Amino acid sequence: MIYWQIFLAFFIPGILGYGGGPASIPLVEKEVVDRYGWMSTQEFGEVLALGNALPGPIATKMAGYIGYMEGGILGSLVGLFGTIAPSLILMLGLMAILFKYKDSAEVKNISKVVKPVIAVLIGFMTLQFVLESQSSLGNIQTVAIMAISYLLLERLKVHPAVVIALALVYGALTGI
DSSP states (O other), rough: HHHHHHHHHHHHHHOTTTTHHHHHHHHHHHIIIIIIIISSSHHHHHHHOOOOOHOOHHHHHHHHHHHHHHHEEEEHHHHHHHHHHHHHHHHHHHHHHHHTTSSHHHHHHHHHHHHHHHHHHHHHHHHHHHHHHHHHHOHHHHHHHHHHHIIIISSOOOHHHHHHHHHHHHHHHTTT
């Protein structure tokens, strides 16, 4: 029964909390503090502060922690699933509709518009990364990292995960 309660405590805010994690926090608090009484408002505030201090989405971190406190590792997994289930269900539903109408002119036109927008967004993000890298590492290291990455990815066809791992090792060894 506790696993069903953990699931509902995070599934319901996931459905009703329009706007993502920060918008669903009051709804999670209502479930966790008021409805189930798993923790006090003070304890919830501390969990919220801890979740804000760590990188990544806050809703999933809180679901994992609270789920673990109430139901162990399985409770943590149930809480995490409860948090992502609304988005997952919606995505699967939209994908089913998209595949059903994939040959229609409207869907093809949407694809024609979305692809360039995504390319521009990725290009802008890359430019931000390069500028940030230049300010923290300098021009020489930034250009060297970009050139080596290009060589490994495009010329030698090394898997991107390996290139990322090598960059992490380089950063760890150089203290960057």
